Amino acid sequence: MVTAVTDHTDHADHPGDDEGREGSGHARVEDDFVTDRKDVRKKDFDMKDFIKRDTGKKDAGKKDAGKVGVRSESRMFGLVRVEIDDYPEKPASGDDTDGTDGIGNKGRADGAAGADAADAADSGVSWDDGLIARRVSATAEGQARPVKEAVVDSRPPVVTPLAYDGSLRSRLDALRELVGLSRTRLDSRTLAEAGQVLDEATARRRLSGQHTVVAIAGATGSGKSQLFNALAGVAISETGVRRPTTAAPIACSWSDGAASLIDRLGIPGRLRRRPLQSAEAEAQLRGLVLVDLPDHDSAAVQHREQVDRILALVDAVIWVVDPEKYADAVLHERYLRPMAGHAEVTFVVLNQIDRLPGEAADQVLDDLRRxxxxxxxxxGEYGEPGATVLSLSALTGDGVPELREVLGHFVAERGAAVRRISADVDAAAARLWPVYANRRQAGLTEEARDEFADRLADAVGATAAGEAAERAWRRNANRACGTPWLRLWRWYQDRREPPTGRLSVRTHADEEATARQRVEQAVRTVAEQAAGGLPTPWAQAVREAAVRGSQGLCEALDELAVRAGAPVGRPPRPGWWPVAVLAQAAMTILQAIGGLWLLGQVVGFMSPNLGVPVLLMVIGIVGGPGVDWACRLAARGPARRYGLEAERRLREAASGCGRARVLDPLASELLRYREVREQYLRVTGVGV
Known part of the structure; x- marks a missing residue:
């Protein structure tokens, strides 16, 4: 039976002991005690004599290292652990080696994982979060009594997922809808940050809501590792003058159930630790997961990449600055200023105030606040939401209890993760503002639509077509109601000057080119009116939709102009038209009768009587033009209405074609923009 006194550090730090126990084949009974040396001296159990006996056999232990387990004594932060090992002799092996990890703690060589598994199996303890440092339990009574096997519940703790409130859920849903609606209009780089925020929010929601992950970040030599150790109460992270000292992030959890959160950060099991076991510390910081990061200004690129990656995943950040680098431009321009919206989950700690004499610490702290x-x-200096600014000395411990108290309240609220996600959504919305915010009211007014229809109607010659229809109606009326002599003269004029055809063809070509230019100008004008005030991506989408709609518009308008022009055949005749025709025929007959009568008198066929035939001829000669004049006056109204009807039909046809090909696509783009803008306002929390 060999008794050894060690600290409560994990057996992974003592590979020699693990290998000796692994080969023993005997059961091992282990109890861990956490107590203060002063309290131990007061007990009936004489720990001092026990340690003397143990250390007095130190040389013998070295000589008989191959026969019995090596005794060890560790007094770190006033902690001791008593182990009672009972195993047979084992020859010493010269192949046993010790390894050292990147943080200065002893690690196993080959076969260390098997030793841990054997220890866990022997002790009957199951650690769900993969932490190397074991939880210890203190047993202190008035009298010494035999060490008993600790009874530990091996069931994994119940992890309660993070719950978002209704407002944050609504904003995340709006952001998801916004990204979906914008994928066809915006490039992937513009939406990358919003997509990442959604992914991280979804991933964080599945993890524990009872834990708060806080990262300690800072520049080289700022003392963040010292502060990390001071908060943990045990030397976990290596400190020293070598730069950079911290090469990899180290996690320290104050309670179980944080394994998934630490896995999300990509921190392996060998870099996970437990703080100093204290009931007061556990009650104050229960649920805290503290992460010590490498230097953000490290010369190693991979260190800076790790810092940037983990800062995007943690719930809160403690920035540690020192009196020399608190105004570093890299810190302010690369980290603090871009994350100004995350003030509620940000701590700024001025470390090493023990180096400042007198009131210099207060002056430096005031300048840091500035x-x-x-x-x-x-x-947040007067109770309002904001960043917490403190000053302390991790070396001397001055100000560390205040930081621990503030952290305790911060973790107890269980709201850091929600505030971090909300701040991430705010930051994503702020960066998306240029692609969603319009400078003025967007959309097409009725005046712009009517102006576009008028331009298309002018391009197809709707006004000219109406005037031509009006002239055609009048010409038809003149032909029906005019005197025969006038119709004969017009027929003669038409036969005398036939059209050559060359001038009309050239005029048609010129008119077609002019019409095409008018159509293109109308499309450009309405596109600019629709895109006015829109953000650049959406304005470009509106212009592209207008260009696509204008393709083939001129040809379609030409076909509509042919179909919707004046109807084939003669214009319709009003009700008085037959009466006018009969009256004109009567006037012609009177002229004929009077002329024949006078001719009969001239040849002696009839008796001379000039009064009646002359009267008949005068009535016919005067009455014919009079009837023609009356018909012209009566035909003005119907001819005008006929021309306006023809112009209206052509205008409606041109407007319908332009609406289907240009205005409707523009309206679709504007409707899509209005929808995404409403979603964007929901993301910002303003509402619609």
Whole structure:
């Protein structure tokens, strides 16, 4: 039976002990005690004599290292652990080696994983979160009594997923809808950040809502690892003058159930630790997962990449600055200023105030607050939401209890994750503002639509077609109601000057070119009116829709002009038209009768009587033009209505063609923009 006194550090840090126990084949009983040395001296159990006996056999232990387990004594932060090992002798092997990990703690060589598995099986303890450092339990009574096997519940703790409130859920749904509606109009780079926010929000929602992940970030030599160790109460992260000291992120959890959160950060099991086990610390910081990051200004590129990656995943950040680099432009321009909207989940700690004499610490702290205000970071100094700014010394411990208390309240609220996601949504919305916010009311007014229809009607010659229809109606009326002598003269004129055809063909070609130019100008004008005030991507989409609709528009308008022009055949005749024709025929007959009568008198066929035939001829000669004049006056109204009807039909045909090919696609783009703008307003939390 060999008794050893060690600290509560995980057996992974003592590969020699693990390998010795692995080969023993005997059961091992292990109890961990956490107590203060002063309290132990007061107990009846004489720990001092026990340690003396153990250390007095130190040389013998070295000589008989191959026969019995090596005794060890560790007094770190006032913690001791008692192990009672009972195993047979084992020859010492010269192949046993110790390894050292990247943070200065001893690690196993080959076969260390098997030793851990054996220890876990022997002790009957199951660790769901993969932390190397084991949880210990303190047993202190008035009298010493035999060590008993600890009874530990091996069931994994119940993890409650994170719950978003109604407002944040609505904003996330709106952002998801916004991204979906915008994929065909915006490039993937513009929507990349919004998509990443949605992915991270979905991933974080599935994980524990009872834990808060806080990262400690800072520049080289700022003392963030010292602060990490001071908060944990145990030297977990390596500190030193070598730069950079922290090469990989280290996680420390104050409670179980944070394995999935740490897995999300990509921190392996060998870099996961437990803080100093204390009932007061557990009650104060229960649910905290603290992550020590590499230097953000490290010369190693992979260190900076790790910092940027983890900062996008944690719930809150503690920025540690020192009196020399608190105004570093890299820190303010690359991190603090872009994350000004995350002030509620940001802590800024001025470390190493023990190096500042007198009131210099207060002066530096005031200047730091001034710089943060210039960065746009709201400071929660009077109870309002904002960043927390503190000063402390991780080396001397001055100010660390205040930070621990503030962290305790912050973690106890269980709202950091929701505030972080909400701030991420705000940041994504702010970056999307140029592609969704319009400068003025967007859309096509009725005046713009009517103007476009008028331009198309002018392009197809609707007004000219109406005037031509009116002239055609009048010409038909003149032919029906005019005197025969006038119709004969017009027929003679038409036969005398026949059209050559060359001038009309050239005029048609010129008119067609002019009409095409008018159509293109009308499309450009309405597209600019529709795109006015829109963000650049949506204005470009509106113009492209107008260009696509204008293809083939001129040909379609020509076909409509032919079909919707004046109807084939003669214009319709009003009711008085037959009466006018009969009256004109009567006047012609009177002229004929009077002329024949006078001719009969001249040849002696009839008795001389000039009064009646002359009267008949005068009535016919005067009455014919009179009837023609009356018909012209009566035909003005019907001819005008006929021309307007023809112009209306052509205008409606041109407007319908332009609406189907140009205005409807423009309206669809404007409707899509209005929809995404409403979703964007929901994302910003303003509402519609």
């Amino acid at each position: 710089l943060l205000d210039e960065d746009g970071i709201a400071l």
